[in-house]
Amino acid sequence: SYVLTQPPSVSVAPGQTARITCGGNNIGSKSVHWYQQKPGQAPVVVVYDDSDRPSGIPERFSGSNSGNTATLTISRVEAGDEADYYCQVWDSSSDQGVFGGGTKLTVL
Amino acid sequence: QVQLVESGGGLVKPGGSLRLSCAASGFTFSDYYMSWIRQAPGKGLEWVSNIRSSSSYTNYADSVKGRFTISRDNAKNSLYLQMNTLRAEDTAVYYCARKSITHPRAFDIWGQGTMVTVSS
Numbered sequence: 091s092y093v094l095t096q097p098p099s100v101s102v103a104p105g106q107t108a109r110i111t112c113g114g115n116n117i118g119s120k121s122v123h124w125y126q127q128k129p130g131q132a133p134v135v136v137v138y139d140d141s142d143r144p145s146g147i148p149e150r151f152s153g154s155n156s157g158n159t160a161t162l163t164i165s166r167v168e169a170g171d172e173a174d175y176y177c178q179v180w181d182s183s184s185d186q187g188v189f190g191g192g193t194k195l196t197v198l
Numbered sequence: 199q200v201q202l203v204e205s206g207g208g209l210v211k212p213g214g215s216l217r218l219s220c221a222a223s224g225f226t227f228s229d230y231y232m233s234w235i236r237q238a239p240g241k242g243l244e245w246v247s248n249i250r251s252s253s254s255y256t257n258y259a260d261s262v263k264g265r266f267t268i269s270r271d272n273a274k275n276s277l278y279l280q281m282n283t284l285r286a287e288d289t290a291v292y293y294c295a296r297k298s299i300t301h302p303r304a305f306d307i308w309g310q311g312t313m314v315t316v317s318s
Contacts, residue, residue: 091260123301123303132293132309132311133305134308135305135306138300139301142301186257189235189242189243189244
């Protein structure tokens with residue numbers, strides 16, 4: 091089955107840029123979606139299809155995807171961005187959803 | 199507004215059964231594929247199952263195949279998950295989620311989840 095690998099944690103100071111990676115075999119050929127989950131809450135999608143931002147999501151959130159790595163970039167990080175972030179793809183070969191293990195973003 | 203509300207969680211003994219429900223409102227439920235996704239305590243998200251809008255096709259994660267059954271009643275705007283032969287490792291918050299139409303392989307709306315605890 092398809093595996094997505096994320097770093098367990100990323101730390102960044104307020105105002106700086108956070109980059110959260112999601113690795114997978116030839117992930118660049120898939121559409122990657124990113125979700126933000128704050129403690130005790132359901133996940134919320136912050137990036138669709140590699141780089142599309144849903145309405146209501148700040149422009150500070152962006153994404154890219156190429157080769158074996160997809161990246162969620164959060165610019166001008168704020169305290170309110172502190173959360174767990176998950177990447178997700180649909181594995182066509184097994185017709186199953188696949189999530190990365192999640193990355194905890196800490197704002198210092 | 200667009201909303202998904204899960205119910206039916208609780209404490210069940212290993213080997214037991216439970217049926218989860220998800221009530222949808224604020225959108226045309228019958229137009230959308232739906233999924234169940236779970237999250238074990240302190241762990242990440244795990245996709246569980248998917249059902250097409252007309253119930254014509256369902257699929258499951260290997261970890262639940264043969265034990266869980268997803269279904270829906272479009273007339274009642276409801277999604278279900280019948281869970282049989284439950285194991286301790288099935289303990290998790292279970293979310294129902296709507297698959298996006300504009301981004302078909304993503305989940306654009308999530309419920310708040312219902313907790314399932316499998317323990318003797």
